[in-house]
Amino acid sequence: MGPLKKIQYNCRKATFLIEKKQLASLTLREKLELRIHLAGCSICRTFQKQSILINRMVKDMFTNSQHQQFTLDDDYKKQLQDKIDQQLNKN
Amino acid sequence: MQAENKDFNITTDLPINPHQWVSRYADYLYTYALSRLTDEELARDLVQETFLAALERADQFKGSSTEKTWLTAILKYKIVDVYRKKSSQFLHSTDSVSAEKQQEDFFDPDDGHWNVAHRPQAFGIEDQDPFTQSEFTHILQLCMKKLPALWLSVFTMKHMDEEETDAICTALKVTPSNFWVIIHRTKVNLRACLQKNWS
Structure with missing residues (x-):
């Protein structure tokens, strides 16, 4: 089996390249291999769609948590400020 | 000691105001830590550690970044440290x-x-x-x-x-x-x- 023929049937390698592509750049060879594989493999096309969706959701999750703040309870905050003030008074 | 006090007053000589830290940044830092660690107690502890570490290093604050950015950088370093510790436990398990x-x-x-x-x-x-x-x-x-x-x-x-x-x-x-x-x-x-x- 030639190398291009091999990638055509190798979903493990293709999904690896799908991940790499989203975070770094692929070599020309890798790009070609991935394109050939995806052209013939609908399962990996589904994987790719979902992988991109997951990355987007993780990013959204994080941006939302920047808007929607969690809060510490007031007692803990008071203790915390007391500790800081104590530390300041030492100087 | 007296002389040092005179030369270096943390609250007036530096562009930081630790008396306001908790009210200004505690919730922000807590959210930052919690979204990365999903452990409330650990997140709370790290916020405290961040403030205390910042006080110790207050003289290193150059004012080239904002107080908030500076505190966040200290917290971030602590979070990576947690990752590192957890991960090295994992390697041996x-x-x-x-x-x-x-x-x-x-x-x-x-x-x-x-x-x-x-x-x-x-x-x-x-x-x-x-x-x-x-x-x-x-x-x-x-x-x-x-x-x-x-x-x-x-x-x-x-x-x-x-x-x-x-x-x-x-x-x-x-x-x-x-x-x-x-x-x-x-x-x-x-x-x-x-x-x-x-x-």
Whole structure:
């Protein structure tokens, strides 16, 4: 089996390249291999769609948590400020 | 000591105001830590450690960044330290073996084909309303918690903090090639977990 023929049937390698592509750049060879594989493999096309969706959701999750703040309870905050003030008074 | 006090007064000589730290930044820093560690107690402790460490290093604050950026940088360093510790525990545990095994099930060891039981199927949420999306996010969070510590650390640093790959490898002591293997396995597992729990 030639190398291009091999990638055509190798979903493990293709999904690896799908991940790499989203975070770094692929070599020309890798790009070609991935394109050939995806052209013939609908399962990996589904994987790719979902992988991109997951990355987007993780990013959204994080941006939302920047808007929607969690809060510490007031007692803990008071203790915390007391500790800081104590530390300041030492100087 | 007296002379030192006169020369160096933390609250007036520096462009920082520790008396306001808790009211201004505690919730922000807590949210920052919690979204990365999903452990309330640990997040709370790190906020405290951050403030105390900042006080000790107050003289190093140059005013070239804002107080908030400076405090966040200190917290971030502490979070990476937590990742590092958790990950090194993981390296010595037997979890790594079972995680490897788990991964092998996804693809045929010989030809790399998807094994039938693990083939991705459509989630069917692409055109759903926002409520469904938030339910989905919730499941995603649960799935992330199930990941081995090292994988979650790598994944979070890359996706939430958009750290450079080199920096992550150095901080967590993984080789670049291992980094990509982890990124790949993490996604294959996360995706499978989502499919399993979304029905």
